[in-house]
Amino acid sequence: MPGRILIVDDEIPVTRLISTVLGNDGHQTDVAHSCHDALTLIGQYPYDVIFIDIKLDRDQGGLALLKTATAITPTSRVIMMTGYPDVATATEAVRYGAFDYLCKPFDSLQISSITRHAIENRRLQLEREQFRANLEAINRSISDAIIMVDQRLQLQHLNDAALQCGYNPAQLGQPLDQLSTGCLGSCRMALAETVRTGQRHELKRIECRGTGNRTRIVSVIATPTTSEDGARTGAVAVIRDETRLDDLERQLQQRSRFHTIIGHAPVMQQLYTRIEALADVTSTVLICGESGTGKELVAQALHECGARKQKPFIKLNCSALPEGLLESELFGHVRGAFTGAIKDKMGRFQKAHGGTIFLDEIGDISPSLQIRLLRVLQEREIERVGDTTPIKIDVRVIAATHRNLPEKVRRGEFRQDLYYRLNVVRLEVPPLRERLEDLPLLVEHFLHKFSHKFNRTFSSLSEDVLSALRNHSWPGNIRELEHLIEHACILSHSSIITSDDLPTEFFNTIGHRTETSHAQQPHATVDLQETLRRTQGNRTEAAKLLGISRRTFYRWLEQQTEP
Ligand SMILES: Nc1ncnc2c1ncn2[C@@H]1O[C@H](COP(=O)(O)OP(=O)(O)OP(=O)(O)O)[C@@H](O)[C@H]1O
Incomplete structure:
Protein backbone atom coordinates (compact mmCIF):
# COMPACT_ATOMS: atom_id res chain seq x y z
CA MET A 1 0.00 0.00 0.00
CA PRO A 2 1.67 3.27 -1.09
CA GLY A 3 2.16 5.94 1.52
CA ARG A 4 3.59 9.41 1.97
CA ILE A 5 6.97 9.39 3.60
CA LEU A 6 9.30 12.02 5.01
CA ILE A 7 13.03 11.36 5.15
CA VAL A 8 15.00 13.57 7.55
CA ASP A 9 18.79 13.34 7.42
CA ASP A 10 21.56 15.82 6.79
CA GLU A 11 23.47 13.22 4.76
CA ILE A 12 22.32 13.68 1.21
CA PRO A 13 23.40 10.20 -0.02
CA VAL A 14 21.17 8.62 2.65
CA THR A 15 18.11 10.65 1.80
CA ARG A 16 18.68 10.01 -1.87
CA LEU A 17 18.94 6.24 -1.36
CA ILE A 18 15.78 6.04 0.71
CA SER A 19 13.89 8.34 -1.64
CA THR A 20 14.87 6.26 -4.67
CA VAL A 21 14.00 2.93 -3.06
CA LEU A 22 10.65 4.14 -1.74
CA GLY A 23 9.84 6.00 -4.95
CA ASN A 24 10.42 2.74 -6.81
CA ASP A 25 8.06 1.02 -4.37
CA GLY A 26 5.35 3.51 -5.35
CA HIS A 27 5.50 5.78 -2.29
CA GLN A 28 5.55 9.55 -2.36
CA THR A 29 8.56 10.97 -0.54
CA ASP A 30 9.65 14.31 0.85
CA VAL A 31 13.09 15.12 2.13
CA ALA A 32 14.32 17.47 4.88
CA HIS A 33 17.92 18.05 5.84
CA SER A 34 17.32 19.85 9.12
CA CYS A 35 14.97 19.75 12.08
CA HIS A 36 13.53 23.06 11.10
CA ASP A 37 12.65 21.95 7.56
CA ALA A 38 11.28 18.68 8.87
CA LEU A 39 8.94 20.42 11.32
CA THR A 40 7.66 22.70 8.59
CA LEU A 41 6.75 19.67 6.46
CA ILE A 42 5.29 17.68 9.40
CA GLY A 43 3.07 20.64 10.21
CA GLN A 44 1.69 20.54 6.68
CA TYR A 45 1.06 16.87 6.24
CA PRO A 46 0.37 13.83 8.48
CA TYR A 47 3.01 11.46 7.07
CA ASP A 48 2.50 7.71 7.17
CA VAL A 49 6.16 7.16 7.95
CA ILE A 50 8.98 9.51 8.99
CA PHE A 51 12.62 8.44 8.81
CA ILE A 52 14.77 10.48 11.23
CA ASP A 53 18.50 10.35 11.66
CA ILE A 54 19.36 10.38 15.35
CA LYS A 55 22.45 12.50 14.81
CA LEU A 56 20.55 15.21 13.03
CA ASP A 57 22.06 18.70 13.10
CA ARG A 58 25.33 17.13 14.36
CA ASP A 59 23.80 16.28 17.70
CA GLN A 60 21.10 14.05 19.23
CA GLY A 61 18.66 16.42 17.48
CA GLY A 62 16.88 13.44 15.94
CA LEU A 63 15.49 12.38 19.33
CA ALA A 64 14.13 15.90 19.97
CA LEU A 65 12.50 15.87 16.56
CA LEU A 66 11.05 12.42 17.29
CA LYS A 67 9.38 13.77 20.44
CA THR A 68 7.96 16.79 18.65
CA ALA A 69 6.86 14.84 15.59
CA THR A 70 4.96 12.18 17.59
CA ALA A 71 3.25 14.97 19.49
CA ILE A 72 2.21 16.73 16.27
CA THR A 73 1.23 13.64 14.31
CA PRO A 74 0.77 10.74 16.73
CA THR A 75 -0.35 8.29 14.07
CA SER A 76 2.79 8.68 11.93
CA ARG A 77 5.23 5.80 12.31
CA VAL A 78 8.75 7.13 13.03
CA ILE A 79 11.79 5.06 12.11
CA MET A 80 15.05 6.18 13.68
CA MET A 81 18.36 5.82 11.79
CA THR A 82 21.86 5.80 13.20
CA GLY A 83 25.36 4.91 12.16
CA TYR A 84 26.40 4.22 15.77
CA PRO A 85 23.88 1.82 17.22
CA ASP A 86 23.81 1.33 20.97
CA VAL A 87 21.16 -0.13 23.23
CA ALA A 88 20.64 3.00 25.35
CA THR A 89 19.79 5.22 22.38
CA ALA A 90 17.52 2.58 20.85
CA THR A 91 15.64 2.17 24.12
CA GLU A 92 15.25 5.89 24.47
CA ALA A 93 13.98 6.21 20.92
CA VAL A 94 11.32 3.54 21.51
CA ARG A 95 10.38 5.23 24.77
CA TYR A 96 9.78 8.47 22.89
CA GLY A 97 7.47 6.66 20.51
CA ALA A 98 9.66 5.43 17.63
CA PHE A 99 8.12 2.60 15.69
CA ASP A 100 11.45 0.95 14.79
CA TYR A 101 15.15 1.42 14.48
CA LEU A 102 17.38 1.14 11.36
CA CYS A 103 21.17 0.82 11.52
CA LYS A 104 23.36 2.35 8.87
CA PRO A 105 24.42 1.14 6.46
CA PHE A 106 21.14 -0.43 5.28
CA ASP A 107 20.10 -1.80 1.96
CA SER A 108 17.06 -1.26 -0.17
CA LEU A 109 15.38 -4.44 1.01
CA GLN A 110 15.55 -3.31 4.64
CA ILE A 111 14.15 0.10 3.67
CA SER A 112 11.25 -1.40 1.73
CA SER A 113 10.43 -3.96 4.38
CA ILE A 114 10.49 -1.64 7.39
CA THR A 115 8.40 0.92 5.50
CA ARG A 116 5.83 -1.72 4.54
CA HIS A 117 5.52 -2.82 8.16
CA ALA A 118 5.23 0.72 9.40
CA ILE A 119 2.51 1.61 6.90
CA GLU A 120 0.58 -1.58 7.67
CA ASN A 121 0.91 -0.98 11.40
CA ARG A 122 -0.39 2.56 11.02
CA ARG A 123 -3.27 1.39 8.86
CA LEU A 124 -4.27 -1.16 11.48
CA GLN A 125 -4.12 1.39 14.24
CA LEU A 126 -6.21 3.86 12.26
CA GLU A 127 -8.71 1.10 11.48
CA ARG A 128 -8.88 0.19 15.16
CA GLU A 129 -9.39 3.80 16.13
CA GLN A 130 -12.08 4.26 13.51
CA PHE A 131 -13.75 1.09 14.73
CA ARG A 132 -13.62 2.30 18.31
CA ALA A 133 -15.00 5.71 17.28
CA ASN A 134 -17.83 4.04 15.38
CA LEU A 135 -18.56 1.81 18.33
CA GLU A 136 -18.65 4.77 20.65
CA ALA A 137 -20.96 6.65 18.29
CA ILE A 138 -23.25 3.62 18.20
CA ASN A 139 -23.02 3.30 21.96
CA ARG A 140 -23.98 6.90 22.39
CA SER A 141 -26.79 6.86 19.89
CA ILE A 142 -28.65 3.75 20.99
CA SER A 143 -31.19 4.06 23.70
CA ASP A 144 -30.49 0.60 25.12
CA ALA A 145 -28.14 0.64 28.07
CA ILE A 146 -24.98 -1.43 27.59
CA ILE A 147 -22.92 -2.67 30.52
CA MET A 148 -19.82 -4.83 30.17
CA VAL A 149 -17.93 -6.72 32.83
CA ASP A 150 -14.87 -8.92 32.74
CA GLN A 151 -14.56 -12.44 34.13
CA ARG A 152 -13.86 -11.01 37.57
CA LEU A 153 -17.15 -9.13 37.36
CA GLN A 154 -15.44 -5.78 37.25
CA LEU A 155 -17.20 -3.06 35.34
CA GLN A 156 -15.43 -2.49 32.01
CA HIS A 157 -17.71 -0.43 29.87
CA LEU A 158 -20.86 1.67 30.07
CA ASN A 159 -22.64 3.61 27.39
CA ASP A 160 -24.54 6.85 27.91
CA ALA A 161 -27.88 5.10 28.29
CA ALA A 162 -26.47 3.06 31.17
CA LEU A 163 -26.30 6.28 33.18
CA GLN A 164 -30.12 6.21 33.23
CA CYS A 165 -29.89 2.88 35.06
CA GLY A 166 -27.92 4.47 37.87
CA TYR A 167 -24.38 3.58 36.71
CA ASN A 168 -21.68 6.20 36.32
CA PRO A 169 -18.24 6.24 34.67
CA ALA A 170 -16.52 6.61 38.05
CA GLN A 171 -17.56 3.03 38.75
CA LEU A 172 -15.50 1.62 35.85
CA GLY A 173 -13.08 -1.00 37.16
CA GLN A 174 -15.09 -1.61 40.32
CA PRO A 175 -16.52 -5.03 41.17
CA LEU A 176 -20.25 -5.36 40.40
CA ASP A 177 -21.15 -6.44 43.92
CA GLN A 178 -19.77 -3.21 45.31
CA LEU A 179 -21.76 -0.96 43.02
CA SER A 180 -24.76 0.88 44.23
CA THR A 181 -27.38 1.92 41.70
CA GLY A 182 -30.20 2.44 44.19
CA CYS A 183 -32.17 -0.59 43.02
CA LEU A 184 -32.38 -4.35 43.34
CA GLY A 185 -29.67 -4.71 40.72
CA SER A 186 -31.38 -7.38 38.60
CA CYS A 187 -29.15 -6.50 35.63
CA ARG A 188 -26.06 -7.09 37.78
CA MET A 189 -27.46 -10.45 38.83
CA ALA A 190 -28.01 -11.32 35.16
CA LEU A 191 -24.41 -10.38 34.35
CA ALA A 192 -23.07 -12.40 37.28
CA GLU A 193 -25.17 -15.39 36.23
CA THR A 194 -23.87 -15.16 32.66
CA VAL A 195 -20.26 -14.92 33.81
CA ARG A 196 -20.81 -17.90 36.13
CA THR A 197 -22.51 -20.16 33.62
CA GLY A 198 -21.22 -18.82 30.31
CA GLN A 199 -24.84 -18.85 29.16
CA ARG A 200 -27.09 -16.10 27.88
CA HIS A 201 -29.43 -14.90 30.61
CA GLU A 202 -32.65 -13.01 29.95
CA LEU A 203 -34.94 -11.08 32.27
CA LYS A 204 -38.23 -9.97 30.78
CA ARG A 205 -40.13 -6.87 31.85
CA ILE A 206 -38.61 -6.17 35.22
CA GLU A 207 -38.74 -2.93 37.18
CA CYS A 208 -35.71 -0.65 36.93
CA ARG A 209 -35.49 2.11 39.47
CA GLY A 210 -32.25 3.73 38.17
CA THR A 211 -31.97 7.49 38.38
CA GLY A 212 -34.88 9.81 39.09
CA ASN A 213 -38.07 8.73 40.73
CA ARG A 214 -39.56 7.12 37.67
CA THR A 215 -39.68 3.34 37.73
CA ARG A 216 -39.14 1.94 34.26
CA ILE A 217 -40.00 -1.43 32.85
CA VAL A 218 -36.95 -2.97 31.21
CA SER A 219 -35.84 -6.22 29.66
CA VAL A 220 -32.29 -7.41 30.19
CA ILE A 221 -30.27 -9.73 27.99
CA ALA A 222 -26.85 -10.73 29.31
CA THR A 223 -24.56 -12.50 26.85
CA PRO A 224 -21.09 -13.95 27.44
CA THR A 225 -18.19 -12.23 25.66
CA THR A 226 -15.21 -14.14 24.31
CA SER A 227 -11.77 -13.35 22.97
CA GLU A 228 -10.70 -14.26 19.43
CA ASP A 229 -9.52 -17.66 20.58
CA GLY A 230 -12.87 -18.38 22.18
CA ALA A 231 -11.82 -17.85 25.82
CA ARG A 232 -14.51 -16.27 27.99
CA THR A 233 -13.73 -12.64 28.76
CA GLY A 234 -16.82 -11.59 30.68
CA ALA A 235 -20.35 -10.58 29.80
CA VAL A 236 -22.32 -7.76 28.28
CA ALA A 237 -25.82 -6.78 29.35
CA VAL A 238 -28.19 -4.89 27.08
CA ILE A 239 -31.01 -3.21 28.98
CA ARG A 240 -33.97 -2.12 26.90
CA ASP A 241 -36.53 0.32 28.21
CA GLU A 242 -39.94 -1.20 27.48
CA THR A 243 -42.00 1.10 29.66
CA ARG A 244 -43.92 2.56 26.76
CA LEU A 245 -44.47 -0.82 25.17
CA ASP A 246 -45.67 -2.13 28.49
CA ASP A 247 -48.06 0.81 28.92
CA LEU A 248 -49.43 0.35 25.42
CA GLU A 249 -49.90 -3.35 25.94
CA ARG A 250 -51.62 -2.73 29.22
CA GLN A 251 -53.93 -0.22 27.54
CA LEU A 252 -54.64 -2.70 24.80
CA GLN A 253 -55.36 -5.38 27.32
CA GLN A 254 -57.75 -3.10 29.15
CA ARG A 255 -61.14 -4.27 28.29
CA SER A 256 -64.01 -1.93 27.79
CA PRO A 431 -70.99 2.54 42.08
CA LEU A 432 -71.14 4.64 38.92
CA ARG A 433 -70.00 7.81 40.72
CA GLU A 434 -66.67 6.08 41.39
CA ARG A 435 -66.07 5.36 37.74
CA LEU A 436 -67.45 8.38 35.94
CA GLU A 437 -64.78 7.91 33.28
CA ASP A 438 -66.99 5.08 32.03
CA LEU A 439 -69.94 7.44 31.42
CA PRO A 440 -69.25 8.06 27.69
CA LEU A 441 -68.80 4.35 27.08
CA LEU A 442 -72.01 3.48 28.91
CA VAL A 443 -73.91 6.27 27.17
CA GLU A 444 -72.73 5.01 23.80
CA HIS A 445 -73.78 1.50 24.77
CA PHE A 446 -77.27 2.59 25.76
CA LEU A 447 -77.71 4.89 22.73
CA HIS A 448 -76.87 1.91 20.60
CA LYS A 449 -79.23 -0.32 22.57
CA PHE A 450 -82.17 2.10 22.23
CA SER A 451 -81.43 2.87 18.60
CA HIS A 452 -81.94 -0.82 18.08
CA LYS A 453 -84.99 -1.03 20.32
CA PHE A 454 -86.79 1.94 18.81
CA ASN A 455 -85.51 1.37 15.29
CA ARG A 456 -84.03 4.87 15.14
CA THR A 457 -80.54 6.35 15.25
CA PHE A 458 -79.39 8.05 18.42
CA SER A 459 -75.82 9.06 17.85
CA SER A 460 -74.75 11.25 20.75
CA LEU A 461 -75.57 13.58 23.61
CA SER A 462 -75.17 17.32 23.43
CA GLU A 463 -72.25 18.72 25.42
CA ASP A 464 -74.47 20.20 28.13
CA VAL A 465 -76.23 16.88 28.66
CA LEU A 466 -72.92 15.08 28.94
CA SER A 467 -71.66 17.60 31.44
CA ALA A 468 -74.93 17.34 33.38
CA LEU A 469 -74.49 13.57 33.51
CA ARG A 470 -70.94 13.99 34.75
CA ASN A 471 -72.13 16.20 37.56
CA HIS A 472 -74.92 13.95 38.68
CA SER A 473 -74.39 11.77 41.74
CA TRP A 474 -76.13 8.68 40.28
CA PRO A 475 -77.85 7.23 43.32
CA GLY A 476 -79.54 4.70 41.04
CA ASN A 477 -76.28 3.89 39.31
CA ILE A 478 -76.29 2.36 35.83
CA ARG A 479 -79.94 1.41 35.98
CA GLU A 480 -80.74 5.10 36.51
CA LEU A 481 -78.52 6.06 33.58
CA GLU A 482 -80.13 3.44 31.39
CA HIS A 483 -83.63 4.67 32.24
CA LEU A 484 -82.61 8.27 31.71
CA ILE A 485 -81.24 7.57 28.25
CA GLU A 486 -84.27 5.48 27.35
CA HIS A 487 -86.53 8.33 28.42
CA ALA A 488 -84.48 10.82 26.41
CA CYS A 489 -84.53 8.57 23.34
CA ILE A 490 -88.30 8.32 23.51
CA LEU A 491 -88.69 12.09 23.71
CA SER A 492 -85.97 13.05 21.30
CA HIS A 493 -86.83 14.33 17.84
CA SER A 494 -83.32 14.09 16.54
CA SER A 495 -80.34 11.80 16.66
CA ILE A 496 -78.67 14.05 19.24
CA ILE A 497 -80.06 13.98 22.75
CA THR A 498 -80.32 17.47 24.23
CA SER A 499 -81.23 18.60 27.72
CA ASP A 500 -84.81 19.19 26.50
CA ASP A 501 -85.14 15.42 26.21
CA LEU A 502 -84.22 14.76 29.82
CA PRO A 503 -86.92 14.50 32.51
CA THR A 504 -87.33 17.62 34.66
CA GLU A 505 -86.77 15.59 37.83
CA PHE A 506 -83.25 14.82 36.68
CA PHE A 507 -82.29 18.44 37.09
CA ASN A 508 -83.78 18.58 40.53
CA THR A 509 -81.90 15.60 41.92
CA ILE A 510 -79.36 16.12 44.63
CA GLY A 511 -75.77 16.18 43.54
CA HIS A 512 -76.47 17.84 40.23
CA ARG A 513 -74.08 20.76 39.84
CA THR A 514 -73.96 21.78 36.22
CA GLU A 515 -75.19 24.38 33.84
CA THR A 516 -78.61 23.55 35.11
CA SER A 517 -77.78 24.40 38.69
CA HIS A 518 -76.82 27.86 37.58
CA ALA A 519 -79.74 27.51 35.21
CA GLN A 520 -82.14 27.30 38.13
CA GLN A 521 -81.95 31.06 38.36
CA PRO A 522 -81.51 33.62 35.63
CA HIS A 523 -78.40 35.64 36.16
CA ALA A 524 -79.25 39.19 37.11
CA THR A 525 -77.22 40.62 34.27
CA VAL A 526 -78.91 38.51 31.62
CA ASP A 527 -81.58 40.50 29.85
CA LEU A 528 -83.74 37.85 28.26
CA GLN A 529 -85.97 40.38 26.50
CA GLU A 530 -82.95 42.01 24.93
CA THR A 531 -81.64 38.61 23.81
CA LEU A 532 -85.05 37.85 22.33
CA ARG A 533 -85.05 41.15 20.47
CA ARG A 534 -81.66 40.26 19.00
CA THR A 535 -82.97 36.93 17.76
CA GLN A 536 -86.22 38.44 16.46
CA GLY A 537 -88.20 36.55 19.08
CA ASN A 538 -86.68 33.16 18.25
CA ARG A 539 -86.38 31.50 21.67
CA THR A 540 -84.29 28.56 20.49
CA GLU A 541 -81.78 30.98 18.99
CA ALA A 542 -81.86 33.10 22.14
CA ALA A 543 -81.13 30.05 24.32
CA LYS A 544 -78.28 29.12 22.01
CA LEU A 545 -76.93 32.65 22.21
CA LEU A 546 -76.87 32.43 26.00
CA GLY A 547 -75.38 28.93 25.95
CA ILE A 548 -78.29 27.40 27.81
CA SER A 549 -80.93 24.86 26.88
CA ARG A 550 -84.29 25.90 25.47
CA ARG A 551 -86.05 24.56 28.54
CA THR A 552 -83.79 26.54 30.84
CA PHE A 553 -84.46 29.59 28.76
CA TYR A 554 -88.23 29.12 29.26
CA ARG A 555 -87.75 28.68 32.99
CA TRP A 556 -85.68 31.85 33.23
CA LEU A 557 -88.21 33.66 31.19
CA GLU A 558 -90.99 32.55 33.51
CA GLN A 559 -88.98 33.61 36.55
CA GLN A 560 -88.12 37.01 35.10
CA THR A 561 -91.71 37.72 34.15
CA GLU A 562 -93.06 36.60 37.56
CA PRO A 563 -94.32 39.62 39.51
N1 LIG B 1 -71.55 -2.30 33.58
C1 LIG B 1 -72.71 -2.33 32.95
N2 LIG B 1 -72.76 -2.34 31.64
C2 LIG B 1 -73.92 -2.33 30.97
N3 LIG B 1 -75.10 -2.35 31.56
C3 LIG B 1 -75.14 -2.36 32.88
C4 LIG B 1 -73.95 -2.36 33.65
N4 LIG B 1 -74.27 -2.39 34.94
C5 LIG B 1 -75.59 -2.39 34.98
N5 LIG B 1 -76.12 -2.39 33.76
C6 LIG B 1 -77.53 -2.36 33.42
O1 LIG B 1 -78.18 -1.71 34.49
C7 LIG B 1 -79.32 -2.41 34.87
C8 LIG B 1 -79.20 -2.87 36.32
O2 LIG B 1 -78.21 -3.87 36.39
P1 LIG B 1 -78.31 -5.09 37.42
O3 LIG B 1 -79.71 -5.59 37.55
O4 LIG B 1 -77.28 -6.07 37.07
O5 LIG B 1 -77.91 -4.32 38.73
P2 LIG B 1 -77.98 -4.85 40.20
O6 LIG B 1 -76.77 -4.32 40.87
O7 LIG B 1 -78.16 -6.33 40.19
O8 LIG B 1 -79.23 -4.13 40.77
P3 LIG B 1 -80.14 -4.52 42.05
O9 LIG B 1 -79.28 -4.39 43.25
O10 LIG B 1 -81.21 -3.50 42.02
O11 LIG B 1 -80.60 -5.91 41.81
C9 LIG B 1 -79.48 -3.56 33.91
O12 LIG B 1 -80.35 -3.20 32.85
C10 LIG B 1 -78.10 -3.77 33.37
O13 LIG B 1 -78.13 -4.28 32.09
Missing part, protein backbone atom coordinates in the same frame (compact mmCIF):
# COMPACT_ATOMS: atom_id res chain seq x y z
CA ARG A 257 -66.43 -4.82 27.80
CA PHE A 258 -66.42 -8.08 29.70
CA HIS A 259 -69.27 -10.38 28.72
CA THR A 260 -72.24 -8.03 29.08
CA ILE A 261 -70.53 -5.66 31.50
CA ILE A 262 -69.47 -2.32 30.04
CA GLY A 263 -66.65 -0.30 31.59
CA HIS A 264 -62.95 0.30 31.22
CA ALA A 265 -62.16 2.08 34.47
CA PRO A 266 -59.30 0.53 36.47
CA VAL A 267 -61.77 -0.71 39.13
CA MET A 268 -63.62 -2.56 36.39
CA GLN A 269 -60.38 -4.09 35.08
CA GLN A 270 -59.75 -5.42 38.57
CA LEU A 271 -63.28 -6.76 38.72
CA TYR A 272 -62.88 -8.54 35.37
CA THR A 273 -59.63 -10.11 36.52
CA ARG A 274 -61.25 -11.33 39.72
CA ILE A 275 -64.23 -12.75 37.87
CA GLU A 276 -61.87 -14.69 35.63
CA ALA A 277 -59.89 -15.92 38.60
CA LEU A 278 -63.09 -17.14 40.26
CA ALA A 279 -64.56 -18.67 37.14
CA ASP A 280 -64.12 -22.25 38.22
CA VAL A 281 -64.04 -21.83 41.96
CA THR A 282 -67.03 -23.69 43.37
CA SER A 283 -67.24 -21.68 46.60
CA THR A 284 -70.17 -19.39 47.13
CA VAL A 285 -69.61 -15.90 45.83
CA LEU A 286 -71.25 -12.90 47.43
CA ILE A 287 -71.62 -9.92 45.13
CA CYS A 288 -72.02 -6.64 46.95
CA GLY A 289 -72.77 -3.23 45.56
CA GLU A 290 -75.38 -0.55 45.44
CA SER A 291 -78.59 -1.10 43.58
CA GLY A 292 -78.28 -0.87 39.81
CA THR A 293 -74.49 -1.30 39.67
CA GLY A 294 -74.69 -4.45 37.59
CA LYS A 295 -74.47 -7.23 40.18
CA GLU A 296 -76.62 -9.50 38.07
CA LEU A 297 -74.33 -8.97 35.07
CA VAL A 298 -71.39 -9.89 37.26
CA ALA A 299 -73.14 -13.09 38.36
CA GLN A 300 -73.86 -13.95 34.76
CA ALA A 301 -70.26 -13.29 33.75
CA LEU A 302 -69.05 -15.55 36.58
CA HIS A 303 -71.25 -18.31 35.24
CA GLU A 304 -70.29 -17.70 31.60
CA CYS A 305 -66.58 -17.72 32.37
CA GLY A 306 -66.53 -21.09 34.03
CA ALA A 307 -66.93 -24.73 33.07
CA ARG A 308 -70.61 -24.65 34.03
CA LYS A 309 -71.50 -22.24 31.26
CA GLN A 310 -73.28 -24.92 29.21
CA LYS A 311 -75.47 -25.70 32.24
CA PRO A 312 -78.38 -23.61 33.51
CA PHE A 313 -78.00 -20.17 35.06
CA ILE A 314 -81.05 -19.78 37.26
CA LYS A 315 -81.77 -16.47 38.96
CA LEU A 316 -84.20 -15.58 41.65
CA ASN A 317 -84.90 -12.23 43.25
CA CYS A 318 -85.44 -13.13 46.90
CA SER A 319 -87.17 -9.86 47.73
CA ALA A 320 -89.77 -10.22 44.99
CA LEU A 321 -91.78 -13.04 46.55
CA PRO A 322 -93.57 -13.60 49.85
CA GLU A 323 -91.83 -16.09 52.13
CA GLY A 324 -93.99 -19.15 51.40
CA LEU A 325 -93.80 -18.71 47.68
CA LEU A 326 -90.08 -18.06 47.81
CA GLU A 327 -89.52 -21.28 49.73
CA SER A 328 -91.43 -23.29 47.17
CA GLU A 329 -89.65 -21.46 44.31
CA LEU A 330 -86.27 -22.28 45.80
CA PHE A 331 -86.77 -25.87 46.88
CA GLY A 332 -89.87 -26.99 44.96
CA HIS A 333 -92.86 -28.75 46.53
CA VAL A 334 -94.79 -31.95 46.30
CA ARG A 335 -98.43 -32.19 45.43
CA GLY A 336 -100.62 -31.38 48.42
CA ALA A 337 -97.81 -29.70 50.37
CA PHE A 338 -100.07 -26.69 50.85
CA THR A 339 -103.38 -25.44 49.59
CA GLY A 340 -103.08 -24.89 45.88
CA ALA A 341 -100.16 -27.30 45.44
CA ILE A 342 -102.03 -29.35 42.92
CA LYS A 343 -98.94 -31.01 41.44
CA ASP A 344 -95.25 -31.51 42.15
CA LYS A 345 -93.11 -28.55 41.31
CA MET A 346 -89.39 -28.49 40.74
CA GLY A 347 -87.55 -25.75 42.67
CA ARG A 348 -84.89 -23.42 41.26
CA PHE A 349 -82.10 -25.27 43.04
CA GLN A 350 -83.04 -28.45 41.20
CA LYS A 351 -83.43 -26.58 37.93
CA ALA A 352 -79.93 -25.18 38.38
CA HIS A 353 -78.41 -28.66 38.86
CA GLY A 354 -74.95 -28.76 37.28
CA GLY A 355 -75.06 -24.99 36.79
CA THR A 356 -75.40 -21.84 38.85
CA ILE A 357 -78.14 -20.34 40.97
CA PHE A 358 -78.08 -16.59 41.45
CA LEU A 359 -79.91 -15.43 44.55
CA ASP A 360 -80.42 -11.70 44.25
CA GLU A 361 -81.31 -9.55 47.28
CA ILE A 362 -80.23 -12.33 49.61
CA GLY A 363 -80.24 -9.88 52.48
CA ASP A 364 -84.03 -9.79 52.39
CA ILE A 365 -84.84 -13.45 53.13
CA SER A 366 -86.70 -14.36 56.30
CA PRO A 367 -85.00 -15.98 59.31
CA SER A 368 -86.61 -19.37 58.66
CA LEU A 369 -85.47 -19.35 55.04
CA GLN A 370 -82.03 -18.32 56.21
CA ILE A 371 -81.82 -21.57 58.24
CA ARG A 372 -82.99 -23.67 55.28
CA LEU A 373 -80.55 -22.00 52.95
CA LEU A 374 -77.70 -22.51 55.39
CA ARG A 375 -78.48 -26.21 55.49
CA VAL A 376 -78.50 -26.41 51.71
CA LEU A 377 -75.13 -24.71 51.51
CA GLN A 378 -73.69 -27.04 54.13
CA GLU A 379 -75.22 -30.31 53.02
CA ARG A 380 -75.50 -29.63 49.31
CA GLU A 381 -78.92 -31.21 49.32
CA ILE A 382 -82.46 -29.88 49.39
CA GLU A 383 -85.80 -31.05 50.63
CA ARG A 384 -88.86 -30.07 48.70
CA VAL A 385 -91.69 -28.45 50.63
CA GLY A 386 -93.95 -31.24 51.91
CA ASP A 387 -91.28 -33.90 51.49
CA THR A 388 -88.44 -34.97 53.76
CA THR A 389 -86.48 -36.94 51.18
CA PRO A 390 -83.17 -35.15 50.60
CA ILE A 391 -82.21 -34.52 46.99
CA LYS A 392 -78.53 -34.07 46.18
CA ILE A 393 -77.74 -31.00 44.17
CA ASP A 394 -74.60 -29.84 42.42
CA VAL A 395 -75.12 -26.11 42.16
CA ARG A 396 -72.79 -23.16 42.36
CA VAL A 397 -74.39 -20.49 44.52
CA ILE A 398 -73.89 -16.82 43.75
CA ALA A 399 -75.70 -14.38 45.99
CA ALA A 400 -76.00 -10.63 45.74
CA THR A 401 -77.11 -7.86 47.99
CA HIS A 402 -77.18 -4.11 48.01
CA ARG A 403 -77.65 -4.18 51.75
CA ASN A 404 -74.98 -3.87 54.39
CA LEU A 405 -75.02 -7.50 55.53
CA PRO A 406 -72.49 -7.13 58.38
CA GLU A 407 -74.75 -4.40 59.76
CA LYS A 408 -77.78 -6.69 59.42
CA VAL A 409 -75.84 -9.43 61.22
CA ARG A 410 -74.96 -6.97 63.97
CA ARG A 411 -78.63 -6.03 64.35
CA GLY A 412 -79.56 -9.72 64.51
CA GLU A 413 -81.55 -9.59 61.27
CA PHE A 414 -79.26 -11.87 59.33
CA ARG A 415 -77.66 -15.08 60.59
CA GLN A 416 -73.95 -14.74 61.10
CA ASP A 417 -73.25 -18.38 60.13
CA LEU A 418 -75.14 -17.91 56.87
CA TYR A 419 -73.29 -14.67 56.23
CA TYR A 420 -69.95 -16.45 56.63
CA ARG A 421 -71.13 -19.25 54.35
CA LEU A 422 -72.16 -16.79 51.66
CA ASN A 423 -69.20 -14.51 52.09
CA VAL A 424 -66.53 -17.13 51.24
CA VAL A 425 -65.56 -15.05 48.24
CA ARG A 426 -66.75 -11.49 47.93
CA LEU A 427 -66.92 -9.26 44.90
CA GLU A 428 -67.55 -5.54 45.19
CA VAL A 429 -69.19 -3.82 42.25
CA PRO A 430 -68.29 -0.11 42.27
